[in-house]
Amino acid sequence: MSTIAEFRIPAADTVLADSFDRLPTLRVELEAAVSRSQPCLWITDVDRRALDDVLEADPTVETVTLLVEADDRLLYDVTFREERTVCDQLLADGGSLLEAWATDGWWQTRVRFRDRETLCVAHDRLVERGVSVDLRRVTDVEAGSHSRTSLTTEQREALEAALERGYFEIPREISMEELAAELGISHQALSERLRRAYETLVDEEIQPARERA
Structure with a gap:
C-alpha cells in the first residue's frame, strides 16, 4: 500500500512569491514529464514581456529560458536559487511528485509516499524548516490497484x-x-x-x- 498526499503551501515559503505579487493572474503548472529530474514550468494568463521581466527580477529565480510559446501558454526552463525547493524536499524525504501547480500565491502538490510514516516524516521536516504547509488530503492506495479507467x-x-x-x-x-x-x-x-x-x-x-x- 502507498499513500498519496495533497499539500497546499504559500509561495512566500518557497518560490515565485514576488512573481505572484506582481502578476496576480499568474498560473503555473509543472510540466507533466515525470522522467525529468527538474520539470519545466507551464505559465498561463499573463503577457509574455511582462512575465519575462517579472521572472528575471524574482529573487528566487537563478536562470529562466523560454522553451515553447503555444497560444496563451508559455513553457519555461527555470532554475531556482534555493538549494532545495519544497518539492525537492518532499522528493528527498521519499516522495514521488505526481502533480504541482500554483495560483493566487499558493502552491498545491500531489505526492506519493511509501506509507503514512514516510509522509509524516516529510511533513514534519517541512514544519521544522518554517514552511506553513497545509496537508489537505491523504489517500491510501492498495498495492496492485489500478485507476478506474476503461483503457485496454x-x-x-x-x-x-x-x-x-x-x-x-x-x-x-x-x-x-x-x-x-x-x-x-x-x-x-x-x-x-x-x-x-x-x-x-x-x-x-x-x-x-x-x-x-
Missing part, C-alpha cells in the same frame, strides 16, 4: 511505454516510428492506440465534471 491492456502498455521512453518530452526523445518498432506494432497501429487512449482518458475526466455541473 494494449492502450495502457502504449501509454506507459511512451512515458518511459520520453515520447511526451519536449523535444521528444523517441519518435512514434521508433516506439512502434519497440512495441512490435506498426506506426499506424500505435497512433490509433494512443488516440483511443487519449479519447478514453479525456472522456472519463470531462464527462463526470459535466455531470457534476
Whole structure:
C-alpha cells in the first residue's frame, strides 16, 4: 500500500512569491514529464514581456529560458536559487511528485509516499524548516490497484511505454516510428492506440465534471 498526499503551501515559503505579487493572474503548472529530474514550468494568463521581466527580477529565480510559446501558454526552463525547493524536499524525504501547480500565491502538490510514516516524516521536516504547509488530503492506495479507467491492456502498455521512453518530452526523445518498432506494432497501429487512449482518458475526466455541473 502507498499513500498519496495533497499539500497546499504559500509561495512566500518557497518560490515565485514576488512573481505572484506582481502578476496576480499568474498560473503555473509543472510540466507533466515525470522522467525529468527538474520539470519545466507551464505559465498561463499573463503577457509574455511582462512575465519575462517579472521572472528575471524574482529573487528566487537563478536562470529562466523560454522553451515553447503555444497560444496563451508559455513553457519555461527555470532554475531556482534555493538549494532545495519544497518539492525537492518532499522528493528527498521519499516522495514521488505526481502533480504541482500554483495560483493566487499558493502552491498545491500531489505526492506519493511509501506509507503514512514516510509522509509524516516529510511533513514534519517541512514544519521544522518554517514552511506553513497545509496537508489537505491523504489517500491510501492498495498495492496492485489500478485507476478506474476503461483503457485496454494494449492502450495502457502504449501509454506507459511512451512515458518511459520520453515520447511526451519536449523535444521528444523517441519518435512514434521508433516506439512502434519497440512495441512490435506498426506506426499506424500505435497512433490509433494512443488516440483511443487519449479519447478514453479525456472522456472519463470531462464527462463526470459535466455531470457534476
